[in-house]
Amino acid sequence: MCLGIPVRSKTMCLGIPVQILETHGLIAHCASRSGPRTIDLALVGEHPPGVWLLTFIDAAREVIDAATAARINAALDGLEAAMAGETDLSAHFADLIERTPQLPPHLREAAT
Secondary structure, X not given: OOOOEEEOXXXXXXXXXXXXXXXXXXXXXXXXXXXXXXXXXXXXXXXOOOOEEEEEOOEEEEEEOHHHHHHHHHHHHXXXXXXXXXXXXXXHOOOOOOOOOOOOHHHHHHHO
8 A cells, every 4th residue: 555645746655554464375464554455475475464564555565563563653643643734743753752863874974
């Protein structure tokens, strides 16, 4: 599934966490924030029910843990809240509150 978010007349595609309910070879029936989804497992291989996946356009791209899925879902909730006009988004980004932002390693050297 791709959560299409309009951004200045373009659409941004975001990864969506899903949890496997059952599998049939490289096809999984999953639960997502928007309801049931059928997900292609070709890029991550077969996994049992209960496993969390990060998906893009109904294809699994990465196996993730439940905590990561919860953080991503909270951020997606925050994005939806911002688009609805809310201004206090702190509840949606608890992992970022009172934390000094860090550049990724490949950008740290260029910033000094």
